[in-house]
Amino acid sequence: MKASPAFEFPPEQDEALHRARRLEWITIIYLISVSVVMYLVLGSSQAMKTAWIDDLLSLIAPIVFLTATRIAIWEPNERFPYGYHRIVSIAFLCAALALSVMGGWLLTNALIHLFKAEHPTIGGIHLFGHTFWLGWLMIPALVYSAVPAMFLGRAKLPLARKMHDKVLFADANMNKADWLTALAALIGVVGIGLGYWWADAVASALISLDILHDGIRHLREVVCDLMQEAPRTVERSKLDPLPDRVAAYLRSLPWVEDVQVRMREEGHVYFGEAFIVPREASVTPEQLYQATRGCTNLNWRVHDFVLVPVPSLDVENKKD
Amino acid sequence: MPYDPEGTLERVQNGTIRAGISLNPPWTDFTSGEAVGLEPQLLNKFAEQLNARIEWTVDSESDLFRALKHRQLDVVIGGLTSSTPWSKQAALSRPYLTIGNDEHVIAVPQGENRWLLEFDRFLQSQRREAERYYEGEQP
Numbered sequence: 001m002k003a004s005p006a007f008e009f010p011p012e013q014d015e016a017l018h019r020a021r022r023l024e025w026i027t028i029i030y031l032i033s034v035s036v037v038m039y040l041v042l043g044s045s046q047a048m049k050t051a052w053i054d055d056l057l058s059l060i061a062p063i064v065f066l067t068a069t070r071i072a073i074w075e076p077n078e079r080f081p082y083g084y085h086r087i088v089s090i091a092f093l094c095a096a097l098a099l100s101v102m103g104g105w106l107l108t109n110a111l112i113h114l115f116k117a118e119h120p121t122i123g124g125i126h127l128f129g130h131t132f133w134l135g136w137l138m139i140p141a142l143v144y145s146a147v148p149a150m151f152l153g154r155a156k157l158p159l160a161r162k163m164h165d166k167v168l169f170a171d172a173n174m175n176k177a178d179w180l181t182a183l184a185a186l187i188g189v190v191g192i193g194l195g196y197w198w199a200d201a202v203a204s205a206l207i208s209l210d211i212l213h214d215g216i217r218h219l220r221e222v223v224c225d226l227m228q229e230a231p232r233t234v235e236r237s238k239l240d241p242l243p244d245r246v247a248a249y250l251r252s253l254p255w256v257e258d259v260q261v262r263m264r265e266e267g268h269v270y271f272g273e274a275f276i277v278p279r280e281a282s283v284t285p286e287q288l289y290q291a292t293r294g295c296t297n298l299n300w301r302v303h304d305f306v307l308v309p310v311p312s313l314d315v316e317n318k319k320d
Numbered sequence: 321m322p323y324d325p326e327g328t329l330e331r332v333q334n335g336t337i338r339a340g341i342s343l344n345p346p347w348t349d350f351t352s353g354e355a356v357g358l359e360p361q362l363l364n365k366f367a368e369q370l371n372a373r374i375e376w377t378v379d380s381e382s383d384l385f386r387a388l389k390h391r392q393l394d395v396v397i398g399g400l401t402s403s404t405p406w407s408k409q410a411a412l413s414r415p416y417l418t419i420g421n422d423e424h425v426i427a428v429p430q431g432e433n434r435w436l437l438e439f440d441r442f443l444q445s446q447r448r449e450a451e452r453y454y455e456g457e458q459p
Contacts, residue, residue, distance in 0.1 A: 044411075044430075119325055119431020121411035124440030131414070131441045133322050133433070195323035197431050 008073045008085075008268065009163070010300045016162040017069060023159070024062040024168075027152050027175070031059050034145045041137045043122040046113050047188030047203035048138055050106050054181050054211055055145055057102055061171035064091040068167060072267050082304070085267035089225045092167050096218035103212025110205035119197040122189070138189045146182035149175045161234055164268050164301055166225070169234045170218055181207050228264040231301075242270065246295050246302060253294075255279055255287055260313050269303035275310045283309050322433035328394055329435045332372045339363060340377045340384035340396040346457050347399030347424070350378050358453050359397040359426065362416065366442050385409045388429055395439075396427040411436050416443035417450040424450075 009017055038052040068088040076083040113120075122138075124131045153175030160169035184203045191199020221236060231240040247261040257279045263272030274295070276283075288307050295305045324330070341348050341355055348357045355363075355376050367374050377384070377393065385406045387393045402412055402423040411430045415423035426443070428436050 119429070121430045121436065122322065122433050123411060124414055124437045124444075126414060126440075126444055131437070131444045133437055135322060135433075190321070192431075192433065193321035193323065195325045195327075195434075197325040 008303075013163050013268075013300060016159045020156060020159040020163065020165070020168055021066060021069065023152060023156055024065050024171075027062045027149075027171075028059060028066075030148055030152070031055055031062070034149075035059075037141045037144060041134060041141045043120070043134050043138070045120045045122055045138070045185075045189060045192060045200050046110060046118075047185045047200045047207065050110065050204040050207040050211075051142065051145065051181050051185035053102065053106060054178075054207060057099060057211065058149075058171075058174060058178070060095045060098060061167060061174065064088075064095050065165070065167045065171060067091065068267070069165075082266065082271065085269055085303075086226075088165075088167060088267035089222055092170075092218065092222045093226065095167075096215055096222055099211055099215030100219055101215070103208050103210075103215050106208035107205060107212055110201050110208055114198060114201035114205065117197070118201070120192055120200040122192055133193070135189050135193050139186060142182040142186050142189070146179040149178035153178070164234055166221070166234055170214075174214060177210070181210060184210075225265055231263055231265045231270055242299055242301060243272070245298060246272075246274065246305075249294060249298060250274055250276060250291060250307075253291055255283065256291075258313055263302075266303070268301070270301050271304045272302070273306045273308055275308050275313060277311070277313055278309055322437060324432045324434045326391060326429070326432060328429065328432040329370075329438055332370060332394060332435075334371050335373075337363070337367055337370075337372045337374045338377065338392065338394045339374050340379060340387060340393045340398075342379060342381045342384055342396070342398035344399030348397055350376070358417075358450060358457075359399070361453070362443070362446055362450065363395065363397060363426075365446070366439070369442065370438075381406065385427070388427060391429050394428065394435070400425050400427055413443055414440045416446055417454060419454070 034055050035052065038048065038055060042048050042052060068091045071084050071087045074084045122133065122135045125134045125137065153172045156168055156172035156175065160172050184206045188200045188203025191203065231242065232238065233240050243261045243263045247259055250256050250259040255278055256276055258277040259274055261272060261274045263270045288309070292305055292307050296302045341350060341360065343350055346357055347359050348355065363374060377387070381398055384393065384396045384398070388396050389409045396410065400412070402415060402425050404412070406427065410427040411432070412425045412427055413436060415425050417424040426439065428439060
């Protein structure tokens with residue numbers, strides 16, 4: 001059996017991968033430190049608790065990325081002839097589910113707090129011989145949870161585009177949007193300080209809505225991926241023009257009369273087939289081989305490509 | 321910051337502190353018709369600082385905490401520790417005395433953060449005295 005090629009990234013993408021992996025390790029260490037700091041100043045503010053859980057959940061994407069990029073490059077074998085590329089999507093599915101469930105749960109909690117009119121308590125803390133309001137400590141903790149995250153997100157975005165990595169892309173965007181969570185929690189804490197007990201529950205509801213929204217969006221995207229939707233750019237806004245370029249290349253070959261291309265994403269790379277109507281009755285294996293090479297050389301993402309000569313594109317693949 | 325959502329501190333200043341007391345000697349006692357023990361002593365001193373008088377309610381812990389939850393009381397004392405099962409119904413102060421693993425606290429309504437902070441500050445200033453008092457009580 002001919003297994004799929006083992007190679008995943010050309011040198012440029014490989015370098016991006018190394019940098020992305022380093023950034024994700026930094027993210028993990030940073031997020032752990034954020035979680036500890038946040039935990040120490042939680043008080044009984046629901047907004048702080050939600051922001052804290054948000055920080056913990058943010059750990060999932062870097063962990064998924066680091067594991068998946070290791071496994072995705074395992075060589076195809078008899079048992080997994082298409083390789084391990086799709087582990088990325090499966091891991092992402094789990095992450096999206098976790099986000100959705102957690103977001104829903106936190107939102108319910110926030111609404112319960114709001115309707116029961118629970119007054120959040122933030123008391124005093126005794127440090128360096130002074131007893132002061134714990135809320136004052138929450139503010140720098142929240143700033144620490146947001147500002148470095150924004151820079152990390154900004155640094156990861158171009159790498160995600162280069163590698164065509166949707167997990168990294170989602171992670172980078174969540175990091176970039178972390179300041180919204182921190183700002184909401186901050187408003188909650190300042191609201192409590194000013195004597196508005198409901199500010200806390202409202203802020204918590206907003207943060208959980210954001211988590212839920214992220215979860216559902218990622219869930220929809222990854223389900224589309226697993227349904228083998230036609231490839232899209234990492235931003236998802238438009239269809240990837242690559243299959244059209246492949247079709248145009250094949251059509252430009254002198255022996256090709258007509259062609260139809262279909263492609264699917266497997267993690268970072270594309271698999272696919274082209275159905276070719278040759279001009280003449282006979283096609284040599286050498287022609288097919290050269291054309292296949294031509295397709296995979298167009299772009300590194302055209303990973304595993306199969307050419308099928310057919311008498312006409314109208315022939316349906318019906319079984320007799 | 322912080323302010324009280326229900327304005328407790330402002331109300332009790334030059335006014336009345338509604339205090340609940342459950343009997344738990346040597347921390348609290350009321351048998352003589354007067355609140356005595358370490359905690360009433362602390363509370364009296366705090367009231368003095370705020371120029372407030374204290375209106376005592378003697379009851380069981382469960383009744384007192386129900387009243388506290390409904391904001392019919394401003395503070396509950398009764399030899400409470402930070403591991404009290406009532407911690408979900410109330411806001412607990414910082415400990416004014418630590419004996420072994422027992423952190424002795426008082427309880428105030430949830431969310432009255434200025435009121436709680438004033439208490440925390442006062443109790444912090446009384447820690448040494450509370451310790452001395454406790455040691456004096458020991459045979």
